[in-house]
Amino acid sequence: MELTNATALWMYESTVLIRTFEDRAAKLFADGELPGFVHLYAGEEAVAVGVCAHLDDGDAITSTHRGHGHCIAKGVDVKSMMAELYGRATGACRGKGGSMHIADVDKGMLGANGIVGGGPPLAAGAGLAAKLLGTGAVAVCFFGDGAAEQGTTHEAMNLAAIWDLPVVFVCENNGFAESTPIEYHASVTDIAERANAYGMPGVTVDGLDVVAVYEAAGEAVRRAREGQGPSLVEARTWRYYGHFEGDPLTYRTKEQDAEMRERDAIAQFAEKLEATGMADGAELRTIDARCEAAVDEAVAFAKDSPYPEPAELMDDVYVSYEA
């Protein structure tokens, strides 16, 4: 699959924007600026970006509790995201959702999800709607290795397979379901093997290599768009922060972490871009600075934004609720 210069640079910028956003969110959380639970995506950027490079606003994605990266890769405005993390009225969900439910349906982002395994049936439904309405859209279901053990994930894969739905299941295998390692929680070494059980192609890729993810996802999205049904892509990745902010990370070793960080997705990709002449160091530093500025601007926007009015508590429980 050919990777154009424009796509490569978009992918670089998107991964850096996610990293910058997440590192900032970690700091803001530690400083007591952000309320609630925050689950950060830093380290896993190549997965969301390599997949979403094939999608446009008409395509749907379902996400996880670790959803900021999916939002950014899908084109959700970082100002509205940061305002949502701050619980402000200008947030993507008007302050009603927060980090765990951040969404932008107009961008095809059907929400981060506080329920592990909550998203797969929704993705099957989005695929069903695309198929029956004939829109040509695809639905991508991001889920973690933890959600791979939920019944909903298996039910959704079976449904998508028997109905030939345009769905791509993307397992972000970061090795841990919260603190429980995959060697303990999964019956197989490769989650992708489970695709066999549902009669769909399954492939395991290096999730720290954005080009490898891009290529595998490209094939899966092409199949889906052409009516050939669902696929499963397992991306082996690594989260840099804990399961949530505040997680003491007592279940993995410093050596393990250092080893994975040696293969940092963004650093790897930057080297590749420079080595192939797709970009030079100065261009990449310009992009880095642009992302830093975008996050600065997002934080300022969030802090300047008002909180929701108390009366908004009662809004949007229903579209219409007479009596």
Place this chain on the structure above:
Amino acid sequence: MSTVTTRTLTFREAINEALVQEMERDETVILLGEDVAGGAGVEEFEQAGAWGGVLGVTKGLVEQFGRDRVLDTPISESGFVGAAVGAAATGLRPVAELMFIDFFGVCFDQIFNQGGKLRYMFGGRAKVPVVVRSMVGAGFRAAAQHSGSHYSVFVHFPGLKVVVPSTPADAKGLLAAAIRDDDPVLFCEHKMLYDTSGEVPAGEHVLALGQADLKREGADVTVVAIGRMVHLALQAAETLAGEGVDVEVLDPRSLSPLDTDAILRSLGKTGRIVVVDEDNPRCSMATDLLALAASEGFDDLDGPPQMVTAPHTPVPFSPALEDVYLPSPERIAEAVRRTLA
């Protein structure tokens, strides 16, 4: 004055007619569920539905609308109810059939945590126009996992609407309204009502959700009865009329939204209230209605509010026990006499 043509239809036929009319009207309306068509993948049945639902409610629909719009599903409630929610958020108006309401335990996350909360969590920037049809009710000797009336659980959750019709005409009009509604609606069909008959408007018939219906006007006692209990309350009212007691029977029809005005208005008139519900009694619609009477209708109360419900037990199998489990016209009449005493 316009004349509405009516015919006698069964409750089952009225539901089927609402589905046909809404599917003809709006091509984004689809049905999905276990055996809603029947015979999927079996060549000789591909054109014709083998079952049309286990009790035949969706019979004939696959022949008219095809298998793209009448989808048999695997026995996979989380999967297909969740898919209905996801499809609703992305442009369809799915009507999912959860065969028996007792099965909500295997898919409830997709209903209350996903379907019921999406709109609020997304700050109003999504809508989920999905209907979940489900059979409720005891009396079929179907035992504990196929006989419940667990709608109170759904009423508890903000974001969900809950409808429980008692007559064929109401079933048609409320199902049409549920399908056109932009919020998730649980539509409860009492299995013992499927073969009951009544006059049903022939053409378009859409009722508003959240409007109670006075099934019998009376001056002495308000009986608020839900679903099949409406018919038992009407029988009790007949008996009590012979004793000189004039009973009003109010059918809320929709439990969420709830027509609290109509209930309080009736209580204001009679000064006495009896609530009749087939669901279990704790944290239920019955207790909710009595709480309404106590908190907002206290000054109108001339006698102790009463409730007649199933006991706090699962539904038993043996006919000898199930008959005792169910509220009866006799128990309703006794409760009316108690509030008058």
